Amino acid sequence: MAAKENGLSGADQLIIDAIVHVLSRANFDRHNVRLVPIPSSATNCRRRGRNFVYEICKEISQQTQIPLSPALTIVRKVRDQSGLTAKQRSRNMEGAFGVKAGIYPRGDLILIDDVVTTGATVTEASRALRYRGFTLLGSVTACVAQPLR
Numbered sequence: 001m002a003a004k005e006n007g008l009s010g011a012d013q014l015i016i017d018a019i020v021h022v023l024s025r026a027n028f029d030r031h032n033v034r035l036v037p038i039p040s041s042a043t044n045c046r047r048r049g050r051n052f053v054y055e056i057c058k059e060i061s062q063q064t065q066i067p068l069s070p071a072l073t074i075v076r077k078v079r080d081q082s083g084l085t086a087k088q089r090s091r092n093m094e095g096a097f098g099v100k101a102g103i104y105p106r107g108d109l110i111l112i113d114d115v116v117t118t119g120a121t122v123t124e125a126s127r128a129l130r131y132r133g134f135t136l137l138g139s140v141t142a143c144v145a146q147p148l149r
Helices: 002-006 009-025 042-048 052-064 086-093 120-131
Strands: 033-037 072-074 097-099 108-116 135-144
Touching: 009 052, 009 108, 009 135, 033 052, 052 108, 072 120, 086 120, 097 120, 108 120, 120 135
Parallel strands: 033 108, 108 135
Antiparallel strands: 072 097
16 A cells, blocks of 8 residues: 555555566566556546555566557546455446456456455456457455455
C-alpha cells in the first residue's frame, strides 16, 4: 500500500524486485511471453497521480526484456474493493475488463498485479483475455493480502 497509495519509490522497488525475481526463475524458452498489467481506474490514477501497475510493469519489462502489452481496459465502473467480502468482490468485478480495441497481444500472456486478496480481479482479467482468444500462462503478484473473513 505504501507504494501504490503513497508513491514511495523504495516500496515500488520492492514490488518490482519481487516480480522480476519470480519471472527470472521461470523457464520461458518455449513461450513468446508478454506482460499484461491489470489496469487501474482513471479515478484511482488521478488520485494517486500515476498509473501504478502500468509504471511498475514498464520497469519490470525493462529489467526482464519481456515486452509489455497493456491490452486490458476497464469497461464499466466498479466499486472500491476495500471492505467488500470475497463474494462481493467477485460480483463487483464481473464483466469489468475488456481488451482494448486495436491491441492484439501476440504470445503467451502473464498478468501482473501488485496485490492479490481474493483473486477476483485476476479472475476477471483472465476471463476477458481468454474470451478474446488469448493464451494466458498465469499471473504474478508481489503481495498477498491477509485473507478476508
